Amino acid sequence: MSSQPAASPMSLPNYLEARPGILSWLTTTDHKRIGVLYLASMMPFFLVAASFAVMFRLELFSPGQQFLTNDQYNRLLTVHGVVMIFLFIIPGIPAVFGNFFLPIMIGAEDVSFPRINLMSWYCYVSGAVLALISVAVGPPDTGWTFYVPYSVKTHPNVLLPMAAAFILGWSSILTGLNFVATVHRLRAKAMGWFEMPLFVWSLYATGWVQIVATPVVGITLVMVLLERFLGIPIFDPARGGDPVLYQHMFWIYSHPAVYIMVLPAMGVVSEIIPTFSRKKIFGYRYIVFSSIAIAAIGSLVWGHHMFTSGMADVARIVFSFLTFFVAVPSAVKVFNWLATMYKGSVWLAPPMVWALMFILLFSIGGLTGLINASLSLDVHLHDTAWVVSHFHFTMFGGTGVIFFAALHYWWPKVFGKMYNNTIAYLAAGIFFFGFLATYLPLFFAGARGMPRRYADYLPEYEIYHKISTIGSWFLFASLLLLLGNLVYSLFKGKRAPISPWGGATLEWRTATPPPTLNFDGEPDLSRGAYEYPEQVDHD
């Protein structure tokens, strides 16, 4: 731990104690409280969706029907996808950690539009409530992509989950808008663009993707509802429509959404690795430009989800090329993180362990993505368990893992309490084992032809499913251990010092937890975001 004083030297009350009562939280415009509101409302959904996955993995333990009907399996799968995508992984890092830390990191007192910020949380909660109601009245069975013509014709209700996704889109747009405006307008005068922390840069690039891409999916979902309820032929080929148009429009948003998920995660890695290597980040500007390049190129690769959908060959070649191209800026980042660690004084504290886990898992996800981007291979692999595994390596092994890294990195600052390191290491270890056991076998099963989304399979796939299901138990147990450890620290944890990891960005130069307007006086901009002059003692 740091040798710094455990108590805050500041005189202002911290944001947690500034105003008492539930109502003060529900009406707050403090970006930090809104970040905590997101965290508190997101985690129950995450755990429920994770438990759904454990349930349908249990169904897949052996061939044949176990305890779920095909219909129940489809619905559990759909709700797992919808909740994880729209309620956890898209808002995850920006809404929780972006809200909490972006203004502090640029020396601002709050975001540009604090009331709109609160409104975006209410949009999130409204969308979440609609999703819950849809589960109660009969969950959808379309999969999280709501593909036509199935979503136009299926019997189970799709109005509510689509309306939920639409409203959640508003939450995302408003958050992105707020971040872009805040970076432009409220950055400390002494902080130039290329002096901003890289997490801020990644949120800025993400904000643009949220603003530009999210409306497209909103319009698309409305078009499906217009066809389903008013019979307006937009996607029905029998009446001049085109079902592939739906896929274009859906993926114009939903592939950039992958970068909405992963860019902020990459920003967090760019904070954690220099802090725990006690070394200035390697290639700052290259990381900045790679964030912008990922946001830009990543918005143009949606067609790789449609290689087997009947798209023109020319379009398939164009999208295949662009998909290979997006790997370049991603690789730049990985190279720079590794170069930052090289000859650094590496401290394997829990956040760093999670960040290193990210580099390995995300690299596997990224490299298997290149295999998917190859047209000829994708024809074989499309809609198999291989893609499920690839997706979970990038999104869960990428964004999910960094969400946990960020939780461990910033938890002491957010709540002023230190968690138990031994349990944190144990949870990370079990997670790593459980993750590989759950998803690696799916690569093999998929490459051998196991289709995705199927409730049953041929006996030759049994060994892969058995290992994967057992892995999911470890994975779920590690999540409970991880979150239990953090929650326990709220009650029994030691008080956190101002900067337990010796971080150099501005949040580590204000009180723990920070006061309502973030700083007692002017923020300390005397040194850069990646300058680590002082040594840190760690146990």
Added chain:
Amino acid sequence: MQTEGKPQFDHALVPYGVYFKVWGALVLLTVLTVSVSYLDMKHVRVLTALLIATFKGSLVVLYFMHIRFEERMYAYMIMVVLATYAIFIGLTFVDYWYR
């Protein structure tokens, strides 16, 4: 900020008449959009509809959203967004043209 009871602004106020003229132009352009849909324009049908829609959108952005009277930076930002959507549509049509 107020001086001598009158509000002071650092940019020009747009007369109501301009807004009404823009509104009239938008209505006329909507009529035009519907009218040209009856013509047999084959390959340029979508392009024509998009051009009219872009022109209408530009009027809204320039006058109703006041971008014409704001800092140049906002105009650049909106141009970036417009260019992005143009690329989205263009890439989608790479599929339709060659299918």
